[in-house]
Structures are given as structure tokens and as C-alpha cells.
Amino acid sequence: MTPHPASDDRLDASRLDARQRLVAIGLMALATVCFAGLDATAKYLTTAHAVPVAQVVWLRFAGHVVFSAVVLWPLALRPSLRSAKPVIQIVRSCFMILTTGLNFIALKYLQLDQNITIFFLTPLLVAALAGPLLGEWVGWHRVLAIIAGFVGVLVVMHPGIGTIHWAMLLTLGATFGYALYNIATRYLAPFDPASVTQTYTPLVGVLVMTPFGLAAWESPDSWFLWLLFASLGFWGGLGHWLLILAHRHAPAPVLAPYIYLGLIWMSFAGFLVFGDVPTWWTLAGGAIVILAGLYLFARERRLAVKGGPASEVDPQ
Template sequence: MALPLDRMLVDDAQAARRLRIIAISLMFGAVGTFSILDTTAKYLSSYESPLQVAWLRYVFHVVFISILLNPWSSPGIWRTKKPGMQFLRSVLLAGTTVFNFSALQTLQLDQAITVSFTTPLLVAIFAGPILGEWIGLKRMAAIGVGFLGVLVVTRPGVGTFEMAYLLAFSNAICGAFYNIATRFVSAYDSAKTSIAITGLFGALALAPIMPFVWHWPESGWIWGLHIATGAMGAFGHYLLILAHGRAPAPILAPFVYCELVFMTITGWLVFSDVPDVWTLAGAAVVIGAGLYLLLKERTPKTQTDIVD
């Protein structure tokens, strides 16, 4: 017996909502992993060049993935239907890593991550014309408010402006286009293929620079942390790819705000960094914007959603 049309529509809507909740959960896991990765990278960058830290992160990413996802256990893992887009995506990710690790040499973890929260705004702006994933005016306004919170943290034109903030913003730009590219390739390649190719292309892109910045790690402890960055990078981006395969980029982008909480905790535990009043104020604004977007996502759809 066929189900009534209205029942089918309700079931489809519920299934789509479940997929989005799963995607958001995967996003939480990804940003938590990235917080530990950035904390480790900041620590390593006090011993070595951020470029070397970034390169070894990708080298061990490739080693880790090659062990788990080799051609015997996962046939065809290295074959992609979109090699050009995968290469562009990998270059963008390498850019985010280099800019982020460089900014972390000077900035606190909470400062760097708050600046990177311009990524959701940029994703929302470009995902529409590039992917056809448009959001309503209210959601766009909420992300814009979050961007104002970032300005509270950086306070351009007031007091001493750290040039490292520009590195953090460059990280956000690369990250926005990386997120969009990830959403695009998820329709053609499996998450396993994307995560394998990302590490390989990232390592190849940074390899020519290594002779100019290389410094042998000082101890087995440092080598162990480098290995850990590769493992965390691979796992975090695997979760990110899975999330983008289940929900549109503008829906997922605001949930990177949760990384601020993780970064503040790890910055305090590892480096004894305490956010100043401006960072706390800006964080309150961006988290408020993120919570608003979460509330809109959980609210049942109505005819007014065109402006939501």
C-alpha cells in the first residue's frame, strides 16, 4: 500500500533533518580534533619553522593513511574523478595549515581561532554562486554579527595591531574555499579517496621549501608530536569530509564556532594563556551568532524560511 504524499514528504523531511544532525555531530568531532592539532603545532613551532611543522604534518598524514587505506585493503583509493579539483583543494588546505601555524607563533590559540571565524561568512557568501547553496537573510545577518565579534578581538586601528592577525585571516580565506571545494568533490569521490589525496598533494606542495627551513627535530618526543599531528590531521579531515557529504556547506560552517571553547581550554592547560576581555567579548558575539544559527536549524521549516 502506497504511503500518502504528505506522509512521504514528512518522512523525507525527517530523514534530511537526521542527516543534518549527524553531520553537525561529525563537525563537532572534527573541530575538537583540530583544536588538539593546533595546540600541538603551536608547541612545535617554538622549536621549528611553521613550514616544517606543516610539511611533517602532511608527510605523517600520508604514512598514516597509507597504512590504513592501502590499495590492497581499499582498492582504487588513490583514483579520483576530479584530479584538478582535488589538487586545488589540497593546495588550499596546505595554505590554511601554513598560515595558521605561522599565526600561532605570535597569537594565542583563542585569538587565532576567533579570527578564523570569518570563514563561515566567506563560505556563506561564495557557496551560493559556486554551489547554488543559498542561505536566507536572517542567517546571513547572524554570520555578519559573528564577523563583528572578530573585529572586537582584533580591534584594527586601535592600539597595537599584530600582523599575525593578517596571517590568521589568510587562513580563513583559504579555509572558506577549501570547505566549498570539499563539498564539491564529495559528490564525486569517496571520503577515503579525498583524505588520502589531500595529504599526498599537501606534502608535495610544501616539499620544495624544506631545504631552506629544515631543522632536525631535537628528540623522540618532538618526533612523536609530529607523528601525532599527521594522525590528528587525517582523522579530523576525514570527519570533516563525512560531514560535508551529509549537509550543505553554509549549514555546517557556523559550527566551527565551537572550536573557540576547545582552543581556550587547551591554550590555558598547555600554555597558561588566558583570554583578555576583548577576546571574551568577541567570543560572546560569535558564539551568540552560532547559537542563533543552531536554533534556526532546529526550528521546523515554515513559509518564512526564505528570509531565515
């Protein structure tokens, strides 16, 4: 019996789609490695060498601009500042600056795994804030997921049992800032192409942080520190690029659950560089937050298949 040509075409398309998704998942996994490298380097600089946080934040954005100019813009994106909503673009970039600053301060005092576990609340916060800010109201299934996520973060912080470290509140503030950054990204999607949005983020970061970074500047006393300074832009810029490539191969709802690989890399980096071992509080709370997030992503994928709105968290 001769195979039907249309059937062969569908089979080839299915195999191609599966291959594309595997490539996208691999790129997403590598992106989470880069972001673990970024946070571990920032923590090492601010703790082991007492480099001012303002300087580290400025170097992160300045290095990203350099990396973008050398690699990202020629190969992945054409830079453009022609935005239909320039004010919103600037506000969005300021949310990223706020997130980065609070995150780097918190990393001076918290373990990497504690910090990233609280950050995993981001997609749940995006779902909660999308209603009042974007008019995308959630159903009771997602409300339960959001509540469960907050319970998981409370387990990590364990108020009333141990003393809440004040730096955890900074991480929580950074998480809210990052959720607003993602909300702004979703709002801008119909107005500006990705190339415009990706151009604004590092450039605004450099412009805002330059006076603070230069005022706090402390010259490194070794080539190793210069290398670490340069690596901040490499980790951040490469992570962004890998995210862009991953989203070209697969839709955001498919990739979103793989954000949680970051907990593995953060825990590994924390142990390797700082000798930190995740506590049972962090593991238990992280499990609750991750399960709540996976449930939310499953609901979003189902809505996307039906033609409804799908959550797109941009873990930059």
C-alpha cells in the same frame, strides 16, 4: 490494548536515530579535541623550539599520509585518485596547504583562542561565497548573520582601540582560504566520492611541501621532539577520521554547531601549555561570532528539512 507494530517500529527507529546522533556529536567533540591538539603542537614547535614553519607544515601532511595508510585507508576509506575533476581536487588541496601554512605562521604570535575565534568566521564566509561561486544565494536573514560574524571578528581584532597584530591578518587570510576549501569540497561532492576527496588532500600536501620542508629541515635533538613531530600526523589524521565517522551517523547541519567546542579546547590548551588567558575582547567577539554561526546553522537546518541546500562545513 495491544500496541500497534508500526508504532513500535517508529519508536525503535526514533530511539536509534537519537542514539546515532549522540554518537555523532561525541565523535565531533573528539575531532575538535584533535584539531586543538594539532594547533597547540604546531605552536609549541614553532615557538618553544623554533622549528621552521615549512617543516611543521610538511610533517603535518606527511604524518597524515602515514596515519591514513596505517589506519584510515584500511578501516575507513579506500584510497583513490580517480577523480572526475582532478584539477579542482588539486586546487582544493592547495587551499588547505595555504590555510595550514598561514595558520601555523599566525600561531607563532597569537593565542590559540584568538586564532580559533577568527576561524569561526569560516561557515559565514562559506555562506557569503556560495552565491557568486556556486549560485547558492543567501537571504537577508543569513546576510545579517554574516555581517554580525564580521562584527565579532572586528571585536576580537579591536582596530582603533588597540594595535591590530599583523598575524591576525594572516589568520583572516587562512580563514578565507579555508572557506574556499569548503566551497571546493561542496562543488566536488556530486562528482567524486568522499574517498577520492580525502585521498587528494594529504597526498597533494606532501608533494607540494616536500621541497620546502626538506630545505628548512632541522633535525630534532631529543626523542620528545620526534614524538611531537609524529603527533602532528596523528592529531590531523585522527581528527579527519573522527569527522568521517561522525558524518556517517548524522547529517552535517546537526553536527556543525559543535565545531564551536573548539574554543573550549583551544582555550584550555593555551592556558595549560602557554599560560595564555582569553581576553575580554576575544570572549566578547567569540560570543558574537558563535551566536551568528548558530543562527546561520539553524536557518540551514530549517532549509534542509524543507529540502533546500544545507551548508556543510568540513572543519579539517
